[in-house]
């Protein structure tokens with residue numbers, strides 16, 4: 001299993017009202033290709049902070065993040081953007097789909113950014129959305145979709161460019177229990193089919209049990 005992500009001694013502090021809070025205090029995590037890792041921890045333990053650092057969305061951290069063999073700290077803004085676009089996919093608690101674009105267009109767009117032709121991108125988007133049970137919803141706008149359907153489109157978008165690593169922050173946190181179960185099962189199935197790795201932050205132990213490995217944030221470290 002080749003290494004997709006290697007985080008070592010990751011630290012991150014914030015200053016709040018003059019006081020320093022050390023949220024991450026030396027996090028180590030290695031994820032191999034195709035591995036699905038649940039990131040558990042109560043609210044406020046730093047799961048989002050960790051995913052933002054690994055997602056190259058935020059600087060200001062200490063330690064090392066190596067993504068597909070590339071040390072992120074050595075990359076400038078352009079290199080980070082390229083890595084983010086080519087290697088990563090994101091799913092958030094709220095779908096963040098573009099409201100004026102249809103489901104299929106939301107999955108096409110990230111592929112056009114990477115230089116795919118419209119024809120290739122459409123074929124890929126239709127196939128992904130079809131396997132997420134949305135073949136009859138391709139031309140619906142996000143506002144015309146249910147919460148579960150919106151999250152399925154967000155999953156399709158995250159996987160559109162076959163990322164090496166998918167990062168998900170409470171991807172079903174906004175759904176009722178039954179819908180959350182269905183969406184997480186589809187998400188995991190598709191991630192496996194694509195051969196992507198994933199780190200999925202959740203409070204939900206039951207959903208986490210469906211993943212390959214569980215890690216817990218506690219006092220700023222993983223256990």
Ligand SMILES: Nc1ncnc2c1ncn2[C@@H]1O[C@H](COP(=O)(O)OP(=O)(O)OP(=O)(O)O)[C@@H](O)[C@H]1O
Pocket residue numbers: 014015016021023041042043044045046047048049050
């Ligand atoms: N930009 C920021 N400025 C100051 N403090 C921050 C900032 N971002 C996060 N924090 C603090 O860092 C801590 C961890 O927050 P984070 O959102 O990473 O936790 P979490 O485990 O993802 O929580 P939840 O499960 O509720 O989303 C919290 O105490 C939060 O207030």
